[in-house]
Amino acid sequence: LGQVANVEVDAMFITGLLAVVGYSINNTVVVFDRIRENMSKGISPDFAVTVNSSIIETLGRSLNTSLTTLCVILALFLFGGATIHHFILVLLIGLLAGTYSSLFIAGPLLVVWEKKEWGQLFSWLPFVKKPA
Numbered sequence: 001l002g003q004v005a006n007v008e009v010d011a012m013f014i015t016g017l018l019a020v021v022g023y024s025i026n027n028t029v030v031v032f033d034r035i036r037e038n039m040s041k042g043i044s045p046d047f048a049v050t051v052n053s054s055i056i057e058t059l060g061r062s063l064n065t066s067l068t069t070l071c072v073i074l075a076l077f078l079f080g081g082a083t084i085h086h087f088i089l090v091l092l093i094g095l096l097a098g099t100y101s102s103l104f105i106a107g108p109l110l111v112v113w114e115k116k117e118w119g120q121l122f123s124w125l126p127f128v129k130k131p132a
Helices: 009-040 047-079 082-104 108-114
Strands: 002-004 008-009
Touching: 008 009, 008 047, 009 047, 009 082, 009 108, 047 082, 047 108
Parallel strands: none
Antiparallel strands: 002 008
16 A cells, blocks of 8 residues: 555554554543543533543543553564564554543543633644633
């Protein structure tokens, strides 16, 4: 198919990308499901507090799952053949990025979406007007 950063884009590379996307979506769904459960329990009237407590509740589960998957990925890298090293590299980068995004990006984005404060999200940009 081609090369990106001196890594051949082949069927194994695409398979790794699809596995990472599925893993990341699953992790994000777990966090959002916990937010939904805590909203129905009425943990806090403030949505941001509910999201924060939900992320904290799922943090252990997400990190344990990621570390277990990381152990398997490292075992495959060490004991597998050279033909799957690019596949393992994609899985490793995707695992780290997916875990980070589902824990530390998805929740705050949901809070910004709920409060409709998109300007606050992009306030670090020089051309976005600061709220008075």
